[in-house]
Amino acid sequence: MERTKNNSKLDSFLKRNTSCDLYERIRSCEPCVVVSGSVKKVFMHVILSDERIYLSEYHPRALREALSFRDITSIELINDLPDFLSGRDRERSLHICVVHTAKNAGKKSKRPKGSSQNKPECPSVSPSQRHDLGVRHSMEGMSHVLLSTRSAPSESSAWRISPTSMSDGGLEEEEGSIIIKRRSASCPNPDVLGLFHTLSQPPSPVHSSSSSVVAVQTDRPAVSSRRSSILSRLMLRTLAEKDKEEEEDEKEEELHLYAVSPTSRIYLHLQCAWSSYIIRSTLMLDPVYRKRCGISSSSPEKQQCYKMSWERTCHLFNQLSGELLQEHISLESLYLLLQELHTATYRNPTIKKLFWRSPDLYPFLVKKLAESSQVTQEGVHTADRLLLCTLVVQILSLMFRETEIEAARLSMLTAKQGALTANMLHALVCDPELQLPDSTNDSQSSNTKLQGLQADYLDAASALLFEVVVLCQEASRTPALGHFLAVSWVFQMLKPHPFLLPFVGYQAQQVVLVLSGPQCPISPSQTVLLYQRCSVLLASLQHSTYLSKYITTGFKEEFRYYVKTSGLEHKLPQHYPISQPAQRILSQLLSLILQKP
Incomplete structure (x- = not known):
């Protein structure tokens, strides 16, 4: 792989400080000058996995997540000559602008995503427990296993991402595992055979709590119907306000990468x-x-x-x-x-x-x-x-x-x-x-x-x-x-x-x-x-x-x-x-x- 051929020290660092799943999914590593809201013109290693962009110092000491691909809105090449570079580096630099959304970026009152107060049911866990906790949630929950316990406590705290469920749930933990439990063509997996013609029926809709109100038999059905209607409207209004608040919390940010290698990919x-x-x-x-x-x-x-x-x-x-x-x-x-x-x-x-x-x-x-x-x-x-x-x-x-x-x-x-x-x-x-x-x-x-x-x-x-x-x-x-x-x-x-x-x-x-x-x-x-x-x-x-x-x-x-x-x-x-x-x-x-x- 490119990372082993280009930088054996970085490769050794990644082997020690990432899970086997993440290490196998690393697609490319390349040193770039990084400019973002929290990083100002720092020469760092940019590490790409199947789902995220990671950053590490040029002499790697810690690994931190820059952003997830699910938040990216565009990746563009910028035709310019960066003023902080000089000589040949300035002329052959490749400027990449990654535009992405950032949630709750402007709200200081929000607790950090990794705090235990955000998820009462998931108090602080030891690194050895991260895998068991991470696979219970979708792709974002896999962030619990991205770093090994070798990282310093101050560095690892940046990785405590709340295991929030995503709409495409279950991808990372599924693809990170293997299905071969037996190897015999004479005993194929019965769940696999016939799937070309088997179409699963769509799941029945999950009714909200207001539906149970409608189903309750009372002596005054009209009153019950009105109550359920009021509850439904209140629930819809609450959901709409929540969606509007989330949209207001999101804003666009940019991650700028300046590659100085003439063979950069x-x-x-x-x-x-x-x-x-x-x-x-x-x-x-x-x-x-x-x-x-x-x-x-x-x-x-x-x-x-x-x-x-x-x-x-x-x-x-x-x-x-x-x-x-x-x-x-x-x-x-x-x-x-x-x-x-x-x-x-x-x-x-x-x-x-x-x-x-x-x-x-x-x-x-x-x-x-x-x-x-x-x-x-x-x-x-x-x-x-x-x-x-x-x-x-x-x-x-x-x-x-x-x-x-x-x-x-x-x-x-x-x-x-x-x-x-x-x-x-x-x-x-x-x-x-x-x-x-x-x-x-x-x-x-x-x-x-x-x-x-x-x-x-x-x-x-x-x-x-x-x-x-x-x-x-x-x-x-x-x-x-x-x-x-x-x-x-x-x-x-x-x-x-x-x-x-x-x-x-x-x-x-x-x-x-x-x-x-x-x-x-x-x-x-x-x-x-x-x-x-x-x-x-x-x-x-x-x-x-x-x-x-x-x-x-x-x-x-x-x-x-x-x-x-x-x-x-x-x-x-x-x-x-x-x-x-x-x-x-x-x-x-x-x-x-x-x-x-």
């Missing part, structure tokens, strides 16, 4: 980490997605999973890989083993590293996808083939996400001039129209099921294509690496594909259908998929003249009359972390499609 890593966070935290709001991940909705105390060492994880991963790569494996066994790999990867990010460091798994999955897609293009469409293709694409998409710092990934994707990556792209794109053989005797319900499976595959394919586009965008920002990866290369590879135009047209149609439907909120998963589709379409318009002409010619009128940015606030709820980025990218997409020739 801190801006790229910031953008990638923030993008990954808003996607992941939005998906975790979806109960269907959480169920597919195997995340239980039971009490947090029951969700504590044991941690597994690197050696044990490697052993089980190698065992799973061996079973996957064995010859003459049946389609059913292959599917069950891939299910296990898919589910385990959600629970333990270490598996992503092992996947890219394995020389065989990525070529194996690309080969299976190519074989299965070739069969379907010949007209033989079966449910098991579509399920297998969808699962393979979902695994590949998962392995691409949040692995940009893994050097083995870039080596694998660029080997032999990207031959494997090109094969994956050609196998990924397919005809969106499901062609059933003429001799089929399937009923209409079976055909409808196959069409649903085809739609699931197309959704997964658009998500994977998005990951490849993001990969190439990241690679193009680092020309010093000397590789050929670029967004234009992706569409150049796909241009001869016979189904490229129908495939891209399908993505555009789905965007129009989602945004022109009823004015009601769409699910978190649909919002993420909308963001991914818009990103792919925007990249097509910007980097392919061939696709740009096709999209603007074929879908200009649909976007003009059916897609309205004025009603987006009803479809994209503001509590989805990805809503604002989705609105911004949709505005860019509309401006390009609707601009006059």
Whole structure:
């Protein structure tokens, strides 16, 4: 990793002073001049994890949290020459402005978040008890385990963050654990099987305390009804006043980072980490997605999973890989083993590293996808083939996400001039129209099921294509690496594909259908998929003249009359972390499609 290659002293400090979970999730470390409300032009190490930005002295003594990605509103490059730098450092400096919200920033009467008076039920705890307390709450509660007990008391006091529940709760403690409790394809996890077709019903609404007042049977029902109505109005008024007070307490602040290295990649890593966070935290709001991940909705105390060492994880991963790569494996066994790999990867990010460091798994999955897609293009469409293709694409998409710092990934994707990556792209794109053989005797319900499976595959394919586009965008920002990866290369590879135009047209149609439907909120998963589709379409318009002409010619009128940015606030709820980025990218997409020739 970059931190070990660049600064062994910092790496040793992080190993001693962070939990194993946090250390494995550190994405990048880079020295920068830091300017914020509490730090004035100090040369410090900026440390990025999956969820937060941390700061430490250049000669590390303590680790402190700067801000959480959930509070970031924008990350911008500033074109200026800082007056506090001189010489070459001033000319080659990279100025990054991170705009974020700060809650209760102006209220001195508020107690500090970590004080025991804020949470009477959670009095001051010893460092050894932090983990047990932290996993009971969502991501913010994991701050209790971010520092080891080696820090001085004065330094560690800055870490006492109240374990306030978040709307995307349970993400950090779930992803920080591992699901592999047994390793046998003959005894698969029964909770995992069949999740492709299992949709959890939305939870029944939780009634407020005023509902119980309505339910009470009295001799004067009219009086009881009036009382319940008054109580309801009082509760709504109290909630509205509380929301208004919280909004007034929030204000925007800025964190300025000045990188002085000519090869700095801190801006790229910031953008990638923030993008990954808003996607992941939005998906975790979806109960269907959480169920597919195997995340239980039971009490947090029951969700504590044991941690597994690197050696044990490697052993089980190698065992799973061996079973996957064995010859003459049946389609059913292959599917069950891939299910296990898919589910385990959600629970333990270490598996992503092992996947890219394995020389065989990525070529194996690309080969299976190519074989299965070739069969379907010949007209033989079966449910098991579509399920297998969808699962393979979902695994590949998962392995691409949040692995940009893994050097083995870039080596694998660029080997032999990207031959494997090109094969994956050609196998990924397919005809969106499901062609059933003429001799089929399937009923209409079976055909409808196959069409649903085809739609699931197309959704997964658009998500994977998005990951490849993001990969190439990241690679193009680092020309010093000397590789050929670029967004234009992706569409150049796909241009001869016979189904490229129908495939891209399908993505555009789905965007129009989602945004022109009823004015009601769409699910978190649909919002993420909308963001991914818009990103792919925007990249097509910007980097392919061939696709740009096709999209603007074929879908200009649909976007003009059916897609309205004025009603987006009803479809994209503001509590989805990805809503604002989705609105911004949709505005860019509309401006390009609707601009006059």
